Amino acid sequence: MDDTPRDMAPEADPRTETPHDEATIRARVWRGDRRGRFVTYEVPHRENQTVLDVVSEIQRYHEPALAYRFACRVGVCGSCAMTVNGRPRWTCRTHVKRVVENGEITIEPLRNMPPIKDLACDMSGFFDKWHRAGGRFEGTATRHDPPIPVDPASRKRKLADAGIECINCGVCYAACDVVSWTDDYVGPAALNRAWTLVNDERHADRRGTLDKATAQGGCSSCHAQGNCTTHCPIGISPTRSIAGLKRMSLLDLLNRRAP
Amino acid sequence: MTEARLFALQRITAMVLAPMVLIHLAVIVYAVRGGLTAEEILARTGTSALWPLFYLLFVAAAAIHAPIGLRNILREWTGLPPRLVDGLCLVFGLALAGLGIRAVIAISGWTA
Numbered sequence: 001m002d003d004t005p006r007d008m009a010p011e012a013d014p015r016t017e018t019p020h021d022e023a024t025i026r027a028r029v030w031r032g033d034r035r036g037r038f039v040t041y042e043v044p045h046r047e048n049q050t051v052l053d054v055v056s057e058i059q060r061y062h063e064p065a066l067a068y069r070f071a072c073r074v075g076v077c078g079s080c081a082m083t084v085n086g087r088p089r090w091t092c093r094t095h096v097k098r099v100v101e102n103g104e105i106t107i108e109p110l111r112n113m114p115p116i117k118d119l120a121c122d123m124s125g126f127f128d129k130w131h132r133a134g135g136r137f138e139g140t141a142t143r144h145d146p147p148i149p150v151d152p153a154s155r156k157r158k159l160a161d162a163g164i165e166c167i168n169c170g171v172c173y174a175a176c177d178v179v180s181w182t183d184d185y186v187g188p189a190a191l192n193r194a195w196t197l198v199n200d201e202r203h204a205d206r207r208g209t210l211d212k213a214t215a216q217g218g219c220s221s222c223h224a225q226g227n228c229t230t231h232c233p234i235g236i237s238p239t240r241s242i243a244g245l246k247r248m249s250l251l252d253l254l255n256r257r258a259p
Numbered sequence: 260m261t262e263a264r265l266f267a268l269q270r271i272t273a274m275v276l277a278p279m280v281l282i283h284l285a286v287i288v289y290a291v292r293g294g295l296t297a298e299e300i301l302a303r304t305g306t307s308a309l310w311p312l313f314y315l316l317f318v319a320a321a322a323i324h325a326p327i328g329l330r331n332i333l334r335e336w337t338g339l340p341p342r343l344v345d346g347l348c349l350v351f352g353l354a355l356a357g358l359g360i361r362a363v364i365a366i367s368g369w370t371a
Contacts, residue, residue, distance in 0.1 A: 181335060214262060
């Protein structure tokens with residue numbers, strides 16, 4: 001059997017294909033862990049080329065030991081986020097022509113997470129904070145019960161829907177300055193998740209989620225700088241979700257004190 | 260006290276302080292006639308029980324609001340132990356309240 005993977009067969013060999021403008025890109029890529037350095041690779045500049053394409057090309061044809069993460073390549077899985085020219089981005093949906101500066105792009109691992117090797121960083125702290133903010137769904141029914149009807153037009157469902165499409169790419173977490181200076185802060189993704197849960201009528205522990213999301217390092221630590229919202233590739237506004245949690249926390253305290 | 264309670268207290272006292280600061284500034288601009296002198300101010304504040312009450316509420320709101328904000332700053336920007344930060348901010352709040360109440364008594368004419 002041919003060594004070439006089946007899905008690779010229709011593609012031309014990238015080493016011989018003529019780039020559309022005959023130009024190459026200098027990709028400065030971070031190599032190593034925290035104590036690494038930038039290594040520059042020259043790759044052909046192609047039409048409809050994404051930053052992930054550049055990284056994959058370097059890994060396949062220049063540096064087989066390059067470590068990075070990706071899976072779906074179509075903006076669904078949230079695996080391939082990296083820092084591109086100083087900003088966190090989903091690389092599979094970031095076209096080179098939108099970010100290239102003077103024929104050069106700089107690619108680093110995401111900020112605010114410990115780098116493991118090259119472009120891969122340790123996301124376990126990011127996901128642990130999800131749980132610290134009460135992000136685990138607790139069901140009220142079993143698989144034998146009929147599905148609970150949820151009105152898509154209800155106010156609470158609309159609020160939950162506004163934040164529900166998060167793909168956990170970590171871009172907002174890397175963009176957040178508060179996370180960078182406060183290790184304790186759970187970050188925008190975890191709080192956005194908590195906001196969708198406190199508005200989800202199927203979630204059994206809405207009280208527990210609100211208590212966790214408003215605890216030390218929770219929503220009150222947010223400075224509403226909006227970096228998360230600016231950088232979210234899906235267009236979610238974690239800032240708005242966190243503002244919702246703050247509002248809910250205030251109203252909850254007032255209501256609880258009422259006789 | 261929970262984090263949510265401190266957050267709520269800080270926001271509620273901010274809502275109280277904002278209009279009071281505006282009233283405070285507006286009265287200074289409106290009421291000053293013969294220059295900003297201690298005599299003129301004390302003559303005005305001592306004539307009505309409302310002014311001391313106004314400033315008593317002002318002091319209470321500031322003494323709650325400021326230490327909570329300072330606590331957040333110290334927690335974010337210094338590596339001080341959280342318990343120490345809480346203690347420092349409590350002392351700061353009590354000092355603000357003490358100094359503020361002393362000032363309110365002084366402008367009220369209650370001791371005269």
